[in-house]
Amino acid sequence: MKPMQHRAAIAAAVLAGTIQAIPGLDRSRLLVFGGWESASRGAGATLQLVGERLGILDQFQGVDKLEVQTDGSLEVLERIEGGRHQVSVCPGPPALFGWATGHLPEPRNNPQVGMANMRTVMPALQRAKSVPLTAGGLYYLSASQPKQQRQTRVVKDLSADQIAHEIAEWMGK
């Protein structure tokens, strides 16, 4: 059992420090964009911590849409329960946006665009700082994969009508 520090906190500290170190950055005009939740933990914590470290009070998470209004303000749509969006208006920077899926469809696969992006992404990754993960009082006591294996009843010989009746009965239980 090894203690581990909160990784989101470590990542946020490094990210915030890197942003602060950008030469000539006007923090009063800063808009920070990042992913809302990771695929590994989905904690939704890192960007909040980055915002706190940068002193950004206007934070938005689960953002699907951002529109600049005619007066320069930002209209932000954040995901809330029930497939709905909360609409907020922020007068402008500084602000932070944890992006969800957005409202645009996934772009078509285009290897040329991908290669063009890699020309800047790969050198940046090679310059990434290594960060020691120091002990911070987090203990993983156990980790297990779900063992649930269902005994599936495969029904091949019922008519659509019979299946509908069976499903309706199941739904009504």
Added chain:
Amino acid sequence: MDGQVTLKEEIETLMSQRILFLAHVSESGNTLPRVSYEVLGAALKLSQQTGARLTIGLIGANVDAAAETIAAAGADRILTVTGPNFATARYASDAAAAEALCRAAGADLILAPATSRFMRVLAGVAHRLNGSVDTHVTSLEAIDGEVRATRWYYRQRIEGVIRRDPRPWIVSLESGCSTPWTGAPAKAQTEEIPLTLPEAATRTVVTGVRAPKSDEQTIRPDANLLFVAGAGWTKKQADGKPHVDQAEALILDFLHASGASLGGSKSLVDQSGESQSVLRFMTHLNQVGQTGSTPRHPRGLSTCCHGEEPHVVGWRFINERRAVNLDPNCGWARGKADVLYVADAFEVLAKLNVLLSERNQHKSEPAVEFA
């Protein structure tokens, strides 16, 4: 002997602990979100296990009615941060309110519901308190004097149990994982925590909520059934042609008659970007699975959907699962569903809609009212 002393010390330490149950009022303003009562149930259970003292903290424009719904829970104190500035879900004001309540309660462990409103502020609050945070926790228990939290990692593929030393420890609990606390409303003795927001914390204004039109409302977190549509609905059928319009009508009729919530596979919701036929009411918000949501409905019915692992991820917390599709060897047959019906989902759903419609007529009202 040393072990006994250590255990005694641990128990004494736990006895002096404080647990804060943190909640905000619901959108209606006169109660708490449903998941909050589940978290209160978990907080009470944990406080009984550890002997810790329970404090309640409430945020909202006016929390009087909501406080009455939980006044009989037996908390030592009910602290509140109230006022017009705390009516809506805004990061700056909610973080300040939660921070003030946590400091006033002096709690070691802070339990909060995993609502969208709290999920966007709790990590920031933990930073301000120099504490730690864990989100999406599904259960908490005290074993041998230590509080352990269970949560899922890697999109519901691994279940982990953790504990943390740093305090305060903020934990947001998922819905559908604890028995909700119930009790009769009573007059609540509340303590207002004064909080004045700086001007910078009120720059953002919440202007409202944008919801799908009532006849397009397809996501219902509280529904008894999750209906998942796969890409097969938009593919060529037995006559060699796609029947997307028919698929849309069948699915919407089913949602209307059953009151089910609609989920979709990634391949289906992505089709709009690939110039393929699409179900017009299906958006990324409906997507379940690896890059979508992991809903917690008691039952799930999958149709025209052949994915295995991505859907197992999305269906991890669906208790009873049935599937309808034409492939008897698809992933659902491999121990993922309780029942797999090998049949044409178009035909089955058409018949099912007739049955549900007849049933609703007997009940004299549809499962879902549309405007």
